[in-house]
Amino acid sequence: MSAPTKGSGLAWVGRSLRRVEDPALLTGRGRFTADLPAAHRVRFVRSAIAAGRIEKVDIPAGATVLTAADLAAVKPITPALHKFGYVPIAQPVLASGFVRFVGEPIAAVVAATEAEAEDIADGVAVDISELPPVIDGRAALADGAPQVHGQAARNIVVEGKIETPGFAAARDSAAQLVAVDIRSRRQNATPLEARAGHAVFDPISGRVTLTCATQMPHLLRTGIADLIGMPESELRVIAPDVGGGFGQKMSLVPEYVVLVWLARKLKSSVAWTEDRRENLMASFHSRDQYIRLQGGFDAEAKLVALSAEVTANVGAYSCYPTTCAVEPLMAMAELPGPYDLRAYSCLARGVLTNTCPMAPYRGVSRPVITTALERLMDAAAMQFGLEPVEIRRRNLIAKFPYTSATGLVYDEASYRQTLDMASDALDVPAFRQRQRQARAERRYLGIGFATFSERTGYGTPAFAARGMGITPGWETVELTMDPSGYLELRIGASPHGQGLRTTLAQLVADELGVCPERIKVVHGDTDRTPYGWGTFASRSLVIAGGASVLAARKVHAKLKKIASRLLEAAADDIVLENGAARVAGTDRAIPIEDLARAAYHQFHLFRGEFDPGLSESATYDPPGTFSNACHAGIVEVDADTGRVTIERFVVAEDAGRLVNPMIVDGQVLGGVAQGIGNALLEEIVYDDSGNMLTATLADFLPPTCREIPPIELLHLETFSDATITKSKGLGEGGAIGAPAAILNAINDALTPFGVSINEIPATPQRIRAALRRARKQ
């Protein structure tokens, strides 16, 4: 157990407490959705064709198989966005009339066991008249490209445009223009637990309980109840232990709607456990983008104008609640990154194709835009003959608060400091010397940097700015101290590995002067928790944490009032510490459990002053805050095989106050590993007819521990006034910076060959191809 943050005045915040989540998970007592027994198992029959008209679905005699016709009363998934020319495309829960991607569910087989359901599914014959598909995002924009949905002309489902006043003049004034063309291939978030759902009907209450692997139980309840046309009070959604999400589990999926519908129809229990092939093919994808950047730099290598064209391939449908606009619009809003820039122009499009729908994945667009912008910075550095560190130092924001060209307000941060920390750790001058020596031996070492801002913990204003039909953002918590003096904190956030049961208890413990063990955090059950938005977007510690502190302060105030009466002292003289209320500077004290008891059982003493009991609720809806970091790596590229070996990787990051440093490190390490996978390995591949070629984990390649080097972590804690806890979110940063740093390092290593690799993943094949092309020229 490490010491609390030095000088914080806090007893529990700042300590690496062991997680209360762990013992159950370490002993096989975790409760995951697939662990539940069910009377019926469901298998989905999925389209093997990327685009086509469904002519006929032949069902084996005697089998229970649902098709779109059975679900005629169920509305299609149609998330809304009221800006940027968004076209509200609809996804039927089971394909109706047409199929639009390989993997789209067409029918649902119900049987007693999974094996039987699979056997029956094999016998369901689907007759589809094929139509020409479109797979690539840029190809979808071409004249005459097949249209995925009739109403979206040129397949453009959303189009954001921005140009700051005076942009053209600023660009024309530039001393140097530098351009990069970035291609980010498609990824799947690949949580180790794929999707799973279990719905059971209760004949007494008439309610259905859906237990499923979700990051947002309340919104799932709303979404499903809306589609089926049932009161939300008749549906309970439980997120039990969830085996990772990374964004893939934060959208409404058609499969869960079918399960709830079936449970009501059969008045029984039904379950579906997704297999890995389905997950790779038909769960959500992400990061499939082209970004073209042009930067105008003045004579001092200061970025004076930036123009961007973003083409995000969003697949065949739009995810609920964020919509498929989330990638292109986030790219547009946040592309200027951590650099001081006044003149900005951007055209960002979401483009429909006959591929699996896109949904948020850790970092959303930012791993891609950071890769693009950081490649631009390195390309410019080369043109100016500067070190990558130097061009960044000249351009990073240094005065706060800073309002960006797109109107975002950056709170106090440490962009330059973290850059210096990372570059010092790698000792750039010594590296350059080593690099020269290595080149003489035909060994190619490279160093790469990525500085970035990570917008976190944002409330409704940020979502409203995007024009979302549903604007998430706030969190409400309920904190109850029971008559025994123990506490229950019920939250709308829905952690699934982030350790919030541990960290929120630390925050509340400090507010009330009790041990964290006294506080049980309850989450992931719509019957037991206040309505909330779940866990995504690096928000829960900031927003649910802030609400927890606010609720704890209310309980604190009430406890003081009770203590003031019982100790016959002024409330202002009471302090809560070590599980007791004490009159400051005296030994007059009363245990907190006596105060709790009095709040419930001696209420006659306080009648007319406040309500009985010790239950308080609080809501927090912050404007948002920016974490920041610099990722830096040294790689060696084998010019013969294209293999990239990461020799060192340093993260210098600043997310404000660290509530539990052990958990913070875990979040960063996990994110960086995903970023390394993004940079070097992971790619969903379709052929021209829309068949997915990467349907196993031997084809789509999350890294193993062999591909992840020891990662060196350095922390700064800039306390932000933008959040109650002074903490900023950091769940996504690891994944945001790593691809850019590694791609820059690869390019630095290959400088002697005069090649540019601007595509991720930078696989051995791509690196070899670039080297071959360079040699031919």
Place this chain on the structure above:
Amino acid sequence: MSERSDVTLTINGKAHAIRVEPRRTLVDAIREDCGQTGTHIGCEHGVCGACTVLVDGAPVRSCLMFAVQADGKQIRTVEGLASGDELNALQRAFMDHHGLQCGFCTPGFLMLITGVLEREPDISDEELLDVLSSNLCRCTGYQNIVKAARAVAGELRQRRTA
């Protein structure tokens, strides 16, 4: 579908007499026929290792073995590691080093490491890394899993040389 066979799976010392189809995988039998749901299914094609259990002491992908093949064999799963509520040294090391986040891959890693350290208590840190690369984790970035495994391996080495 096809004829069922009588199989006895001995899991953590307890015999489970079950009837299964020949195609029933060991992991499905452990989870569904024997009710031991601590072992998880991550890919069903032998890549991720979430379903790793020990069969007669050897780490096995239980999604790639049929239940009938494990008839009469000694199977150990994550449920057998702790003594009551008392975590064993490896479980404690995972907790102390924050070697788990969502916990889904954890049972597979625990059984993999348990099996390897029992067979090769002198395994080097480098060889251990090779072994750990058998399994996938999507949350932790591995560093803390590696630390936990090495800490336990180190204790074992120390105890043997002491």
